[in-house]
Structures are given as C-alpha cells and as structure tokens.
Amino acid sequence: MRREEERQKNGSWSWLYGITAGVCVAAMQIGVGMMQLERDYAVMLGGAQGILVCSLTVICGSIMEWLLRPLPFPEQEPGSALGPVRARVKEYESAFRNLAQSFCGISSPDAEKEEGGAAALTASAKTELLWNTRLEENREAMAVQLTEMAQIMTDTVEHAWDTKSDEELEEHLRKKLKAMGLSVHSVLVYCEEHRRQEVYLTVSTKRRRCVAVRDIAEALTKLMKKAMMPARDSRAFVGSEKATVLFVERTNFQVLYGVEKAVKEEEQISGDNFSLQHCREGQFIGALSDGMGSGIEAYRESEMVIDLLEQFLEAGFSKETAVRMINSALIVRSDAQVFSTIDIASLDLYTGVCEFLKVGASTTFIRRDGWVETISSTSLPAGVFHRLDPDCASRKLYAGDMVVMVTDGVMDALPASHQESMMKDIILEHDTGNPADLAAYILGRIRQYGKKEPSDDMTVLVMGLVKY
DSSP, X not given: OHHHHHHXXXXXXXXXXXXXXXXXXXXXXXXXXXXXXXXXXXXXXXXHHHHHHHHHHHHHHHHHHHHHSOOOOOOOOTTOOOOHHHHHHHHHHHHHHHHHHHHHHOOOTTHHHHHHTGGXXXXXXXXXHHHHHHHHHHHXXXXXXXXXXXXXXXXXXXXXXXXXXXXXXXXXXXXXHHHTTEEEXXXXXXXXXXXXXXXXXXXXXXXXOOEEHHHHHHHXXXXXXXXXXXXXXXXXXXXXXXXXXXXXXXXXXXXEEEEEEEOOTTOSSOSEEEEXXXXXXXXXXXXXXXXXXXXXXXXXXXXXXXXXXXXXXXXXXXXXXXXXXXXXXXXXXXXXXXXXXXXXEEEETTTOEEEEEEESOOOEEEEETTEEXXXXXXXXXXXXXXXXXXXXXXXXXXXXXXXXXXXXXXXXXXXXXXXXXXXXXXXXXXXXSOHHHHHHHHXXXXXXXXXXXXXXXXXXXXXXXXXX
C-alpha cells in the first residue's frame, strides 16, 4: 500500500515538473517573440514548444521512476514470450509512437484556407502562412525523432535480451589463466545473436610483474580454439592493479585508406568533410558530407553533419537511425535551411560485406581486378524534407578490392555525358594497391580536365581491403 502511495506521489511530481518546464519554455519563447515584434506567432510557437517540453518531461520522469525502483515480477501466463522488463519497455515504445502520431495529427485550422487563397494574401497573412508551414515542418520532425526514440528503446532491450553468457567456458578460462600466474577477479564470455564471442577479463598480476595483453590473447586463442585479439584502444600491459580488458575474435581483413582534397578557387577552406572510424569491433566506416555552396558556411554545415554522425555511431545507433535523426535536426534549425549530402560506406571486417547508404551523394566506385562497379544515388540531400528516403546497397568485397568515394565537385569536373565512364577509366589507369596513391592520382587526373583552379570543392576518399 505504501509503495502504491509513493508511486502516485512520484507520478504527481513528474506532472508538476513537466508543467513547470513547459510553462518556462513557452514564456521564454513568447518573451523573445515579443522583443522581435512577432507577437501572434510567438504565442503559437511558444505554446507548441511548451506542450512538447511538458510531454517529454513527464515521459522521461516516468522512465526514471521505473529505473530507480525495484521491478515487480508478476506471474506470467503460460506461453508468454515477454518478460516483465521487455513488456514495460514495449509499453514505453507504444507511448512514444502514440505521441509521434499525435504530433503528426496536429494541424493548423486555417491551413487549407490559407493554401487555397495564397495568391491574394496580404504581407502579414503571407508571414503567418510561412510561420504555420514552419511549425508543421517542426511537428513532423519532432514526430520522426519520437518514433526513432521508440525504436531505439526496443533495439536496446532486445540487444540486452539476446546477449548470452557461457558459464562453463568462463570457469574453464578462470582455471587456465590462474595457472599462468594471473589473479583472475572476473571472467565474462558472451555472444550476441549472430555475433562473435567477446571476453571481458578483470585480472591483475602477482609479485609486481607485468604481462603483455597480446600474450593473454595468445593464451585465449589456444584455450578457445579461435583467433582472439585485444580490442582496439585497449591497454598494452596488465600489472599488479586490477584492470578490465576486452578480447574479441580477430578480424579477417584490415582497411587501408587515403584522402585527397582540393579547395574551390578564391576560397580558403573546403566545404567538404569526411570521417574514418572504427565503430564497434570489426566494423569500419568511411563517410563523406558535402555542404551546400562553398567556403566557411558549407564547411560548418558538413562538419555538423559529420560530427553528429560520429556521435550517433559511437553511441551504438544504426546508420539508418543516425541519418534520420540528423535529417530531422537539420529540418528544425530555425536560422536557415541547411542542405548537406551524406555518403556512408560501412565495412564488416569479418565477412568483407560493405553496406552503402547515400543521401543526395555522388556515385561510388568499386575497383576489383580489371573492372569497376558503380553505386549510384537518386535521393535528395538531408535537410530538404522531413521524410528521408536514402539509397541503400550492399556488396561483398574481397582482399585487394578498393572503394572510391567522391564528392560532386570531382564528377562535375568531367564532361557531363561521360562522367561515370571516364571516371572508371581513370580508376583503372593507375594499377596500385595503395589507396593513398590512387586517391592522389585520381584527383590529379580530374584537375587536368577542368580549369587550373577547381570550380568546386573536391574530395576523393579511397578505402582498400587487405587480408589480416
């Protein structure tokens, strides 16, 4: 009974916090609008943002309440596949999706009337129409973000649910590592569904000596009968202090890469940005972004896109989710519309499969032996529409294959009617296994076709797959 009273009390506090936060945001927005002499629109926009903040605060407060209190374990019906934790997360997922649908369903009562008489609108009415249109776009973008949050919650709990430990193997490793002179404090061996085994060891050494992490990896290889290696950025040695080290199955491939850039004439900085990073173990991602226009403004736009992409991927989000969230972030920016292309190539270093995701990006080329394959895109850049429709493709790569990613400035320097065919010839002209050399050669040959100074920013990114 007491727990039920506490739950009701906490629920009332979450509503109080939500209403307070919503009123504060609405008041600030209305105050700013009044200062800018946009009173009517400030009230509408401030009220909408206040409702949004209030709703999100109440939902987040409920989630924190659930996380900080013990979970009940009611009896489940026979044959029920969902446990209490999964069922609760499913409820939150449903709440987020319903909230997203509510935002999609909200529309201005005068929207149809304004659209029908747009030709005869006065200056003030046109301004109001623009504000209403912007508000609709923001609602759609918020709905997309809420839908993605619902999917993220589902993916997170399913990820945790599918993770399985191997207690028998853990005990076997514990005994063998102790025989090596290591003090083993904990061993965790787990394998996600459709993934490879990973081993977390918390160990220390005796008598103040040091043991190389690579030596421990070799011992694990013999004990587990599969090639193991320390995870990227792990420590090199284990000493007398306790340390936790992650060991993963060794990848079958490694990636070599090279990048070459050229800046548009009369500009000091390129509007193109790129990223090369290892996300989770065994996955390498190369990404390009071409900002709208050139110069410092285009650079800032593409830099923001690349920074957001890196943060989402490092946090464990999928490429598709990251791109959709970035697109909605560009849509809701109030200062100006921002358009940027997004070009992603994700390499699985275990299987050699490369997944391509393109949003308004230029053609990508795959070189293998004596031929070149193209991956094209017909989608619009990010930031144009709230509903994103990226082009996706997947190819199996082998040792020696190279992926060539370029921005629009590279292709536009070639004759319009023969761009792809000429680019294929250029890629095949230079028979090298070094991605950096190939990138430099491609950019040098491209500049021969155009003016002395580039008419647009150019970036060539080459990734090569080699056997481990």
